[in-house]
Amino acid sequence: MEFLSGSAGFLTGYILPFLIVLTLIVFVHEMGHYLAGRWSGIGITAFSVGFGPELFGFTDRHGTRWKLSAIPLGGYVKFLGDEDAASTPDYDALAALPETERKRTFLGAALWKRAVTVAAGPIANFVLAIAIFAVMFSIYGRQIADPVVAEVRAGSAAEAAGVRPGDLLVALDGHPVATFDDVRRYVSVRPEIEILVTISRNGETRDLPMVPERTEMTDQFGNKMELGIIGIVTNQEAGNFRVVEYGPVEAVGQGVIQSWHIVTGTFDYLANLVTGRMKADQLGGPIRVAQASGQMATLGVAALLQLAAVLSVSIGLLNLMPVPVLDGGHLMFYAVEAIRGRPVGPGAQEIAFRIGMALVLMLMVFATWNDISMLLG
The missing domain is CATH 2.30.42.10 (PDZ domain)
Known part of the structure; x- marks a missing residue:
């Protein structure tokens, strides 16, 4: 019974707040992609919170499958013509589509529409953070x-x-x-x-x-x-x-300033990391985020929401890094396409995506190792 009681406490004290915070951030990020894609006329086949097998969902009148998936560590929007959740183009399927449908695919959209749709995810994260800070400043000063x-x-x-x-x-x-x-x-x-x-x-x-x-x-x-x-x-x-105390407009301004402080603080930390002035063991992964979520939850909803704002800025900033498979990597390819006048070849993109995936996985492993070392230490 002690084991069951301890497990229940861990679930409600750490895992539940972590999932609430992560789901909020992921949903807003993917909603940014979704809304920009819809506005740009790009077909969307799936909107998922989580990865892996679908737990439950429904299909709307536009043909988009909205679903909650089994692994709650992210999410994705799958556009028409995508092969997978990472927006890898399905060239065979694209070739088989009629011209009218091909224009509705992500790859068939104009360059600026693709760039806006990709950038909208991280931008939505910044907007979420600003909104949370603004509400907190309006209520509590x-x-x-x-x-x-x-x-x-x-x-x-x-x-x-x-x-x-x-x-x-x-x-x-x-x-x-x-x-x-x-x-x-x-x-x-x-x-x-x-x-x-x-x-x-x-x-x-x-x-x-x-x-x-x-x-x-x-x-x-x-x-x-x-x-x-x-x-x-x-x-x-x-x-x-x-x-x-702040009025609504002033509170939004303070929310922008607070979010900007997080951005500059992140870059300062990375600079210190490179120069060796700070240790890399402060870089945390999902375990540390779960721990922080549980700790903030003990201080109340306001503290948990402020943590969500900080994480939302961090995730938005991370996604803008010019690493293939991240949003910033896609934007980097679009910049090259704008300069060259034609997209980067499929072979080069595939190699870059593999390298990018390897880098992201290495970062995740390193951050998780730091988390485990923290718990054991």
Whole structure:
């Protein structure tokens, strides 16, 4: 009975929130492809959430099979003329179609229509994230604090540079900062990289160079991560903690800004990965996402939705990478086609898709290995 109880707890605590978050993100991504395809006049034969055998579904009046499939780790839209879920063209089937039907296939569509249809998936992910953040800001507002130093940690980079309690941080590397979160966000992704901190003290500004220390931090759930810190702290008195409320339009603007922060933070992390300033073990896969989903679920629906927004941006960004089999890979081929005036040959595309699939599988294996190592460690 203990085993059954533990299994039920794992299912409801981790797997269920993970599936809710993943299904939302996948559905919105594929709906982007679907809506753009329909708008472009491209025939669509299937819309699936999940891969593998169909669990249940129905066929609409346009001939599209809507279905939920057995393996809930993705999804796809299959266009007329596709051989499989990866949108590999079925050249034999295309040759057998009459001219009127061939124009309704994905391959037979104009180049710009194909590009719009492919790009619509990642764009839908960004729109989802912006919408979630906008709703959260509209309902709850945003807690902010002024970038005023209340305490300087002993032995820190800030102490060595001459930062004092009461100093107001006004810019980092020339970029203005308005809140303490702006400072934390900028510094955390720059471990061991010299930054120029501009402070205001007694009405005078000073530029203080310092190098954030790479430090292992532990969050409230015990998850460890490496971040850059300079050793400053604020508090209620110095930072004037307050909640800023936003109207609908302002909330959307804040949603765009928040989503953009995730994009830039991702690129900063990748740059640190390449230069060796951060470890690759922070790159997680489905196990870590499931764990994070369960942890956020304990904090409430709002926290889980915000995780969904972060993951939606990440998945949209990943899909735009110029790797064959990903949306960005297809867009890369379309760019080549636009320059050459003719599409890349089927043989070259097949080779590229095989290489792309190998790269994606390697990334998945590596991320899953990191997840397993995290659980065992």
